[in-house]
Amino acid sequence: MKRVGALLFYVVGAIAVAYLALYAYVTFTGRDITPGDPIRIFRKPDAPNYS
Secondary structure: OHHHHHHHHHHHHHHHHHHHHHHHHHHHHOOOOOOOOOOOOOOOOOOOOOO
């Protein structure tokens, strides 16, 4: 039971750290992340279009 409690503690801590990292990323980049928006990844303008 002690191991399960310790594992649960670490999992909750990891989720909290991931949330804080995402919050810091959004704060420092100045970009608003809204649900449903497409993910914009940098692409060269002269890259070929394969679709």
